[in-house]
Amino acid sequence: MLKILVCVKQVPDVDQMRMDPATGNLIRAGVPAILNPLDANALSAAVKVKETYGAEITLITMGPPNAEAVLRECLAVGADKAILVSDRAFGNADTLATSYSIVSAAKQAGDFDLIFCGKETLDGATGQMGSQLAERFDAAQVTSASLIKEIDVDNNKLVVERELETGIETLEVSMPCLFTMEKTNYPVRIPSLKGKLAAKKAPVVTYTANDIPGLDRERIGDAGSPTKVPRMFPPVMPEPGVIIDEGSVEASVAKLFELIKD
Amino acid sequence: MDKKNFKDMWVYVEHDGKQVHPVALELCCEIRKLCDQSGDRLVAVIAGQLPESEVEKVKQCGVDAIIAVSGTGYERYNTEAYTNLFTVLCNKYKPSAVFVGGTVNGRDFAPRFAARLETGCTSDATELIYNPETTDIEFVEPAAGGKIMAVITIPVLRPQVGTIRPGTFKHVPTGAKAKVELIKEEISFPVENIRSRFIDFRADAFDPELDIASCDTIVCVGAGIKDEESLGRYRELAKLLGGKLACTRPVVDRELLPYKLQVGQSGVMIKPKLYIGFGVSGAVNHVTGVDAEKFIAVNRDPDAPIFNYCDYGIVGDMDEVCDMMIAQLKK
Numbered sequence: 001m002l003k004i005l006v007c008v009k010q011v012p013d014v015d016q017m018r019m020d021p022a023t024g025n026l027i028r029a030g031v032p033a034i035l036n037p038l039d040a041n042a043l044s045a046a047v048k049v050k051e052t053y054g055a056e057i058t059l060i061t062m063g064p065p066n067a068e069a070v071l072r073e074c075l076a077v078g079a080d081k082a083i084l085v086s087d088r089a090f091g092n093a094d095t096l097a098t099s100y101s102i103v104s105a106a107k108q109a110g111d112f113d114l115i116f117c118g119k120e121t122l123d124g125a126t127g128q129m130g131s132q133l134a135e136r137f138d139a140a141q142v143t144s145a146s147l148i149k150e151i152d153v154d155n156n157k158l159v160v161e162r163e164l165e166t167g168i169e170t171l172e173v174s175m176p177c178l179f180t181m182e183k184t185n186y187p188v189r190i191p192s193l194k195g196k197l198a199a200k201k202a203p204v205v206t207y208t209a210n211d212i213p214g215l216d217r218e219r220i221g222d223a224g225s226p227t228k229v230p231r232m233f234p235p236v237m238p239e240p241g242v243i244i245d246e247g248s249v250e251a252s253v254a255k256l257f258e259l260i261k262d
Numbered sequence: 263m264d265k266k267n268f269k270d271m272w273v274y275v276e277h278d279g280k281q282v283h284p285v286a287l288e289l290c291c292e293i294r295k296l297c298d299q300s301g302d303r304l305v306a307v308i309a310g311q312l313p314e315s316e317v318e319k320v321k322q323c324g325v326d327a328i329i330a331v332s333g334t335g336y337e338r339y340n341t342e343a344y345t346n347l348f349t350v351l352c353n354k355y356k357p358s359a360v361f362v363g364g365t366v367n368g369r370d371f372a373p374r375f376a377a378r379l380e381t382g383c384t385s386d387a388t389e390l391i392y393n394p395e396t397t398d399i400e401f402v403e404p405a406a407g408g409k410i411m412a413v414i415t416i417p418v419l420r421p422q423v424g425t426i427r428p429g430t431f432k433h434v435p436t437g438a439k440a441k442v443e444l445i446k447e448e449i450s451f452p453v454e455n456i457r458s459r460f461i462d463f464r465a466d467a468f469d470p471e472l473d474i475a476s477c478d479t480i481v482c483v484g485a486g487i488k489d490e491e492s493l494g495r496y497r498e499l500a501k502l503l504g505g506k507l508a509c510t511r512p513v514v515d516r517e518l519l520p521y522k523l524q525v526g527q528s529g530v531m532i533k534p535k536l537y538i539g540f541g542v543s544g545a546v547n548h549v550t551g552v553d554a555e556k557f558i559a560v561n562r563d564p565d566a567p568i569f570n571y572c573d574y575g576i577v578g579d580m581d582e583v584c585d586m587m588i589a590q591l592k593k
Contacts, residue, residue: 014407015485015512026410037515096377123406125528126385128373131341135377140457141341143370159461164366167465171458226382226419232405232412235546241559241572252576253586259574260536260556 002055002153005112006046007102007133008039008074010067011123019234035070038118041183045148046116047078048186053151055114056080060106062090062098068204075199076191083109087208089221095124097224099132104215105207106137113156115139115178130180139176146184265397268358268420270327271297274348274372275308275320276363279337282316285363285428290323292390292431293361296399299392302358303327309347310336322435327443329355335451338460339367341374343451348375350449357421359399364425376423382416383423386527388430388550398422404527407511408545429475429531429551471506472522479505480534480554482525484568485512486541486561486580493518495584496540502591508532510548526551540580544568560584 012031020027046057059074059082061067071082085105093101106112115137120127127143134141146168147161162169163182191199209215218224244259246252273290276283290306297304303326308317310331320328329351335343348360348371362372364386376383387401398415399422405412416422466472474480481500487493493507500507509519511526525532527547537554544559544567552571559572560583569575576583 012406014409017406017409019409026406094382095373096380096382099377120528126373126383127369128376128383128385131370131373132377132383134341135345135374141370141374142458144366162366164463167463169463170461172461173458177457226380226416227384228415228417229412230400230415230417232410235404235408235411235567237567237570240570241557241575243564243569243575243577245577249576249578249582249586250590252578253583253590256558256574256576257587257590260558 002049002053002114002151003110003112004046004049004055004057005106005115006039006043006057006059006074006079007115007117007129008043008059008061008070009036009118009121010034010061010063010070011036011121014122033066033069035073036118036121038120038181038183040118040188041186042116042118042179042181043074043077043079044186044189045179045181046114047189049114049148049151050078053153058083058109058112060085060102062086062093062102062105065206071204072199073191075202075204076195077189078195079202081202082204084204084206086206089209089217092222092225093220094225094227095126095128095132096226097220099129099136100216100219100224103133103136104212108207108212111176112137113175113177115176117178117180119144119180119182127180130178134178137176137178139178140173141178142171142173143180144182145179146182148179263419265358265418265420268356270303270305270355270357271300271359272305272307272357272361272421274360274362274368275306275312276365276368277308277310277312277316279311280313280316282312282319283363283365283428284433285365285368285426287319287323287433287435288428288431289361289363289426290320290325291434291436294324294436296390296392297326299394300358300397305329305357307331307351309344318438319435321438321442323433324436324439325442326439327445329445329447331447331449333448333450334453335456340456340458340460341371342456342458344371345375345378346451347449349378351447352379352421359422359424362423362425364427369425372423372425379421381419381421381423383425384414384416385425386427387414387424388527390424399424404546404550408527408547411546427527427531429533472520474506474508474523474525474532475530477506477532478535479503480508480525480532480537481505482508482510482537482539482542483513483519483580484510484539484542484548487513487518488581490518492581495581495588499538499584499588499591502588503536505534505536510542510545539568539572540584542568544571
């Protein structure tokens with residue numbers, strides 16, 4: 001049976017973040033943590049493969065203990081079990097350290113034929129994790145994949161479509177293979193009542209750094225992250241433009257058209 | 263690792279065998295400026311066959327050297343050959359930085375060879391600054407959905423790898439150097455080791471409505487849009503103005519419009535003569551994608567940041583203002 005790994009992330013809903021005008025810092029308090037939107041599409045693709053060919057789906061995420069919530073959410077739509085990689089030692093990791101940490105943990109759970117990721121996250125939005133995970137899994141990769149067309153389980157290969165800027169590329173790829181998924185063909189699935197009940201009972205294993213034999217502490221967390229963020233600053237705002245207010249919408253629009261008519 | 267042993271800044275020249283991708287020329291022009299400050303040489307890396315007239319365009323951007331790579335595996339883009347190519351070249355020549363255009367394919371292999379080299383990779387910077395004290399490049403980019411700007415550096419390791427979106431920088435060639443060193447490399451990647459085998463390519467049926475990058479007039483709807491039905495009036499306005507409809511990320515997230523119409527840092531960079539934003543809040547990662555001659559904003563919130571970027575603004579209900587524009591244009 002195909003073994004599938006789906007990588008997901010709990011992210012702050014950045015659309016609800018506000019900046020403190022006094023300090024220029026982001027106000028994180030009260031901002032809800034959600035499943036990264038594109039990860040839900042990646043999960044849909046994995047579940048579709050499971051329905052078609054039969055598969056066992058393992059989820060993996062790295063984050064604080066409360067990231068279990070997004071794992072339960074994903075278990076409710078067809079994943080079978082989940083791994084939560086959680087330890088302060090993993091904190092402040094960039095994509096290089098995160099990919100090392102996740103792959104080290106995933107290998108404890110065995111080998112995977114197919115690995116699914118969302119195309120990018122709402123918060124970091126680097127879009128790098130897929131390629132870096134694939135490198136560490138020593139797997140083939142198809143980024144911006146839009147359709148898993150056909151899987152030849154016996155011959156360990158599959159046909160997949162990929163979205164380029166100007167069209168669709170069709171590739172034949174050997175397994176193991178990692179996909180970062182576009183949402184084109186895989187709408188988010190809504191959990192059934194049965195799924196929700198199953199999710200409550202499904203196993204979620206937590207791995208701390210100590211639970212991963214041979215883990216190189218120099219390659220995780222802040223120490224293992226070559227990219228640093230020495231400073232953040234509020235966006236430099238230009239001076240406001242001219243606000244047109246002629247008393248009515250009709251007059252304001254007329255004035256605007258007058259101003260820009262050349 | 264001693265950073266001083268790593269010299270030169272590289273630009274990967276993406277091409278399709280006939281033409282250089284514009285992002286490579288944009289990058290060469292921008293990195294030329296960094297090299298002038300750092301004293302590094304600007305080196306263009308070209309794999310596979312490219313007509314001499316196109317190589318000339320690269321030279322016109324002021325490169326000091328070209329590494330021209332021949333061998334098997336480069337005819338059509340694939341992850342393995344290009345990841346291997348940059349791993350081998352970086353190990354041999356030890357560049358200080360490698361810049362890759364943030365196309366779908368550039369974003370595919372750049373993080374992978376960075377991981378193989380165990381170095382840092384940044385993506386989607388909108389500004390690059392050379393810091394002479396640290397000798398690091400500062401990659402400046404909008405973070406947290408554009409609420410804040412982050413400076414990202416790779417202070418210890420080399421090379422510093424960065425992918426940059428097409429349209430971020432301008433192609434303003436400063437002219438060819440009197441002497442451009444040509445370095446020839448043969449690096450063959452065994453074709454049978456390519457794990458993703460090309461079967462076919464279907465070009466999208468050209469849909470002019472989706473071609474917003476080179477359009478003179480853009481009517482852009484943001485998170486303030488009510489529903490699918492209310493999109494109609496904005497389409498009509500765009501048509502009356504001889505322009506096209508575009509949108510911001512939240513509108514794509516709500517699946518009201520396709521990703522190809524998303525303007526901004528993680529979408530399409532636009533350079534219209536006229537931009538009218540309706541219900542657009544003005545997040546940095548959207549406005550960095552807009553380089554408009556005339557920038558108009560309509561929003562019901564007088565404090566929306568978009569009013570800081572506009573030439574003219576109207577505070578009011580977006581639908582009402584749009585309907586009024588349509589009415590007056592029809593007169």
